[in-house]
Amino acid sequence: MAAVHDDHAHGHGHGHEHGHDDHAHGPPKGMMRWLTTTNHKDIGTMYLWFSFSMFLVGGMMAFGIRAELFQPGMQLMTPEFFNSLTTNHGLIMVFGAIMPAFVGFANWQVPMMIGAPDMAFARMNNWSFWLLPPAALLLVAAFFVPGGAGAGGWTFYPPLSVQMGMGMDMMIFAVHILGASSIMGSINIITTILNMRAPGMTLMKMPLFVWTWLITAYLLVLVMPVLAGTVTMLLTDRHFGTNFFNAAGGGDPIMFQHIFWFFGHPEVYIMILPAFGIVSEILPTFSRKPLFGYSSMVYATASIAILSCIVWAHHMFTVGMPVTAQLFFMYATMLIAVPTGVKVFNWTATMWQGSMSFETPMLFAIGFIFLFTIGGFSGVVCAVIPVDIQVQETYYVIAHFHYVLVSGSLFALFGGVYYWLPKWTGHMYDESLGRLHFWLSMVFFNVTFFVQHFLGLAGMPRRVPDYALQFADFNMISSIGAFGFGLSQLVFLAAVVKCIRGGKKAEAKPWDGATTLEWDLPSPAPYHSWVTPPVVK
Amino acid sequence: MSSKAVATLLGTLAIASYSGMGMAAADPYQLNFTPPASGIASQIYDQHIMLLWICLAIFIGVFGVMLYSLLNHRKSKGYKAANFHHSTTVEIIWTVIPFIILIAMAYPATKTVIAMKDTSNPDITVKVTGYQWQWGYDYLVGEGAGISFISRTTTTLDQRNNKAPKDEFYMLRADKPLVVPVGKRVRVLITANDVIHAWWVPAFGVKQDAIPGFIRDAWFQADRVGTFVGQCTELCGKDHGFMPIVVEVMEPAQYTQWVAQQKAQSAAAVVDVNKVFTLDELKATGEKVYAGNCAACHQANGQGIPGTFVALDGSKVATGPKAEHINIVVNGGKAGSAMAAFKHLSDVEIAAVVTYERNAWSNMTGDVVQPSEINAFRK
Ligand code: HEM
Ligand SMILES: [Cu+2]
Numbered sequence: 001m002a003a004v005h006d007d008h009a010h011g012h013g014h015g016h017e018h019g020h021d022d023h024a025h026g027p028p029k030g031m032m033r034w035l036t037t038t039n040h041k042d043i044g045t046m047y048l049w050f051s052f053s054m055f056l057v058g059g060m061m062a063f064g065i066r067a068e069l070f071q072p073g074m075q076l077m078t079p080e081f082f083n084s085l086t087t088n089h090g091l092i093m094v095f096g097a098i099m100p101a102f103v104g105f106a107n108w109q110v111p112m113m114i115g116a117p118d119m120a121f122a123r124m125n126n127w128s129f130w131l132l133p134p135a136a137l138l139l140v141a142a143f144f145v146p147g148g149a150g151a152g153g154w155t156f157y158p159p160l161s162v163q164m165g166m167g168m169d170m171m172i173f174a175v176h177i178l179g180a181s182s183i184m185g186s187i188n189i190i191t192t193i194l195n196m197r198a199p200g201m202t203l204m205k206m207p208l209f210v211w212t213w214l215i216t217a218y219l220l221v222l223v224m225p226v227l228a229g230t231v232t233m234l235l236t237d238r239h240f241g242t243n244f245f246n247a248a249g250g251g252d253p254i255m256f257q258h259i260f261w262f263f264g265h266p267e268v269y270i271m272i273l274p275a276f277g278i279v280s281e282i283l284p285t286f287s288r289k290p291l292f293g294y295s296s297m298v299y300a301t302a303s304i305a306i307l308s309c310i311v312w313a314h315h316m317f318t319v320g321m322p323v324t325a326q327l328f329f330m331y332a333t334m335l336i337a338v339p340t341g342v343k344v345f346n347w348t349a350t351m352w353q354g355s356m357s358f359e360t361p362m363l364f365a366i367g368f369i370f371l372f373t374i375g376g377f378s379g380v381v382c383a384v385i386p387v388d389i390q391v392q393e394t395y396y397v398i399a400h401f402h403y404v405l406v407s408g409s410l411f412a413l414f415g416g417v418y419y420w421l422p423k424w425t426g427h428m429y430d431e432s433l434g435r436l437h438f439w440l441s442m443v444f445f446n447v448t449f450f451v452q453h454f455l456g457l458a459g460m461p462r463r464v465p466d467y468a469l470q471f472a473d474f475n476m477i478s479s480i481g482a483f484g485f486g487l488s489q490l491v492f493l494a495a496v497v498k499c500i501r502g503g504k505k506a507e508a509k510p511w512d513g514a515t516t517l518e519w520d521l522p523s524p525a526p527y528h529s530w531v532t533p534p535v536v537k
Numbered sequence: 538m539s540s541k542a543v544a545t546l547l548g549t550l551a552i553a554s555y556s557g558m559g560m561a562a563a564d565p566y567q568l569n570f571t572p573p574a575s576g577i578a579s580q581i582y583d584q585h586i587m588l589l590w591i592c593l594a595i596f597i598g599v600f601g602v603m604l605y606s607l608l609n610h611r612k613s614k615g616y617k618a619a620n621f622h623h624s625t626t627v628e629i630i631w632t633v634i635p636f637i638i639l640i641a642m643a644y645p646a647t648k649t650v651i652a653m654k655d656t657s658n659p660d661i662t663v664k665v666t667g668y669q670w671q672w673g674y675d676y677l678v679g680e681g682a683g684i685s686f687i688s689r690t691t692t693t694l695d696q697r698n699n700k701a702p703k704d705e706f707y708m709l710r711a712d713k714p715l716v717v718p719v720g721k722r723v724r725v726l727i728t729a730n731d732v733i734h735a736w737w738v739p740a741f742g743v744k745q746d747a748i749p750g751f752i753r754d755a756w757f758q759a760d761r762v763g764t765f766v767g768q769c770t771e772l773c774g775k776d777h778g779f780m781p782i783v784v785e786v787m788e789p790a791q792y793t794q795w796v797a798q799q800k801a802q803s804a805a806a807v808v809d810v811n812k813v814f815t816l817d818e819l820k821a822t823g824e825k826v827y828a829g830n831c832a833a834c835h836q837a838n839g840q841g842i843p844g845t846f847v848a849l850d851g852s853k854v855a856t857g858p859k860a861e862h863i864n865i866v867v868n869g870g871k872a873g874s875a876m877a878a879f880k881h882l883s884d885v886e887i888a889a890v891v892t893y894e895r896n897a898w899s900n901m902t903g904d905v906v907q908p909s910e911i912n913a914f915r916k
């Protein structure tokens with residue numbers, strides 16, 4: 001895409017290890033470097049490690065859930081604790097693992113891919129990150145206060161959430177803080193992309209990853225305040241007698257759901273659009289062929305984002321809306337399948353007549369398309385109201401959103417990590433570890449979640465700590481898959497750590513099919529890159 | 538083949554497959570919906586099958602192409618990459634075709650939605666109330682009007698905690714099922730007492746959230762007799778998993794008999810509110826009421842769960858003034874408290890359970906609360 005030259009490239013720079021040139025560009029040493037840094041690469045790294053730690057914390061909770069569900073009957077915990085686990089597993093995975101991981105990618109990649117020296121608001125960037133650990137602390141500490149952590153579901157539905165102890169207040173404050181962090185991060189990303197592109201990089205020349213993040217950032221700025229607003233109303237209902245969501249006081253519990261899902265549905269696209277972006281970078285590289293339908297990809301992303309704001313009530317098909325509202329939300333939801341389909345077709349066409357090779361990033365990208373599409377199918381099934389009436393709040397929905405979030409968002413993140421690790425660390429990762437990680441994840445993921453479709457169809461509700469004997473076998477299979485999936489992630493940790501510590505030296509452009517700007521920088525990328533912007537032709 | 542022909546074909550296949558299922562004991566490898574027992578549920582079943590076929594066809598189309606490409610267009614085979622990167626025609630085609638497929642999916646769904654929402658002309662109307670964690674049924678209109686009862690799981694704590702064996706009905710039976718006649722239109726008015734629950738019977742294709750302070754409705758018409766089971770499908774607190782919905786569908790004649798029986802029972806059960814009971818009578822009844830309503834949180838031994846549910850053994854309320862004790866049972870705890878209101882229990886039940894709590898464990902107040910006191914309190 002671009003012919004460039006970076007006359008500031010620190011050819012020698014292991015930015016990380018030897019913080020070479022001190023005063024002007026080098027980072028301070030030790031803890032202070034991380035506390036005070038305003039460097040997009042440092043901050044990106046912190047985001048990624050934070051997100052991985054939260055992934056492990058949320059994963060331990062999933063472990064607990066699946067262990068209790070391994071057999072019928074209550075074995076390991078009380079139902080209350082089980083509910084706390086499901087609630088916080090969801091919340092931590094969404095707000096602690098997936099979202100910060102994408103922000104980490106944005107920090108590392110957006111400036112390098114648009115030829116900018118750093119993010120627009122470098123100090124605010126530091127602040128957006130450092131808000132996260134206190135929020136995480138609140139979420140985890142809630143388990144140790146009287147009454148335990150919130151146990152009303154990650155969706156906070158009142159009146160149940162009004163019944164909870166102070167763990168619920170901690171959850172609400174954590175969401176406030178995480179929301180503030182996301183909003184600041186998004187403003188930063190929008191400003192960076194709109195103002196700091198290298199000369200010649202018009203909007204329609206931006207890499208797709210940058211495009212998807214631009215659109216995602218707008219969605220975030222739109223919906224995070226709505227979430228903050230509604231959980232604040234919940235807080236005042238809990239403590240100051242406002243009765244927004246209490247019918248006895250003139251309020252309406254269903255209003256909460258409308259406001260929550262006005263945030264919640266765009267939120268699911270916030271977690272998938274950047275994943276689309278990553279996959280759209282990986283596929284052309286390893287197919288050695290340009291992305292098919294670049295502009296229709298951009299338009300599809302934008303239309304998904306717009307449509308995602310008018311479909312929220314498909315999460316509420318059983319609350320008893322009037323028939324016209326039911327039908328409106330059904331049609332709007334089904335419409336989203338069109339631009340989503342366009343993406344899948346474009347990816348297939350990108351691979352068609354390419355010259356493909358199957359390094360780990362490509363494996364994850366193909367795994368993504370395959371499994372995400374299955375999640376898209378079950379999404380359409382859920383959109384068809386009569387069928388959704390049967391599957392709403394059952395394991396079928398659990399299967400649906402894990403297909404789009406785990407084999408969707410998470411697989412794309414894994415692919416992205418392997419893809420850019422050489423640029424980040426200056427070393428090639430261990431290809432066999434990467435492949436092992438992919439295949440283990442692929443197999444165990446399906447063992448865990450495919451059977452959950454059957455459980456849901458046959459009538460097993462979600463969020464239950466126990467089940468009828470009929471469901472025993474599939475639950476055991478699912479639990480075994482989950483343990484396997486969890487353990488497989490240690491392979492990922494090993495592959496990443498190994499790559500950071502050493503390995504074959506990475507060339508500036510280790511992938512022969514890559515075309516975006518970051519590959520014109522040396523590997524590892526110098527602490528400050530593109531101080532003089534490249535010129536994009 | 539026209540979409541109608543496809544639908545007919547698939548429908549036939551589907552009917553053939555589920556009519557064979559009968560009412561056999563639950564299949565641990567059940568892959569599809571529960572066999573339908575109402576017109577709406579059959580429509581849903583068929584639409585789901587249709588959706589599966591459509592998805593399968595698209596899946597084979599897309600991934601067939603991709604698989605071919607993955608196998609052939611490889612660098613390791615020396616395949617040279619082409620360089621095309623868009624084609625407006627192709628892109629328009631694959632935008633329009635999915636659109637048409639979606640319309641084909643939406644059309645039958647729309648008809649079903651409209652039918653589901655039409656709750657007019659019921660033969661029988663029943664009010665369903667979700668409580669933490671049981672269901673209340675009040676027959677309002679039609680044959681059986683006036684009947685009213687609470688329906689609770691028959692699964693015991695010992696079964697749950699693996700101290701007693703579980704059978705195939707584990708978690709799936711209630712002491713008193715909702716009883717309805719076959720072939721009659723039943724309208725259910727659904728609400729809740731405390732938090733949101735959801736009333737679901739898969740075989741009838743009915744699922745409706747039960748929302749405190751609001752009444753929503755749904756309807757069904759069972760097309761065969763039998764026992765049909767569902768579970769609460771909205772997280773409603775700790776025992777959300779343990780509030781089954783059981784519907785017993787009977788022949789109309791049998792239903793008439795059942796109604797007569799219920800009426801006779803409730804006539805016999807009506808007691809003069811001024812009747813005076815002894816302490817032992819009240820304690821005996823109270824212990825049962827306690828086990829059914831209170832033990833889930835406060836525990837059978839009255840110790841509660843530290844940090845979550847207060848102990849009643851030795852509590853200030855259960856050993857202090859009677860009025861405060863009666864008040865919290867009838868009206869529930871302070872706003873936001875997990876203690877629900879139990880005003881739906883009868884005067885005798887409340888009198889009994891309050892008496893029991895004041896004289897059980899180490900509580901030795903010796904107080905006797907008579908139904909007349911509850912009756913007076915309510916006024
Ligand atoms: C073709 C695209 C999609 C369609 C038509 C679709 C449709 C739906 C529908 C109708 C529901 C509600 C089901 C119910 O509760 O009964 C749902 C739930 C959900 N979907 Fe999707 N979906 C699609 C893609 C996605 C994507 C891309 C994501 C995220 C990356 C996602 C994440 C979720 C989540 C998290 C829930 C469940 C939320 C909860 O109740 O906790 N979906 N989807
Ligand atoms: Cu949604």
Ligand SMILES: [Cu+2]
Pocket residue numbers: 733734735769770771772773774776777778780
């Ligand atoms: Cu429930």
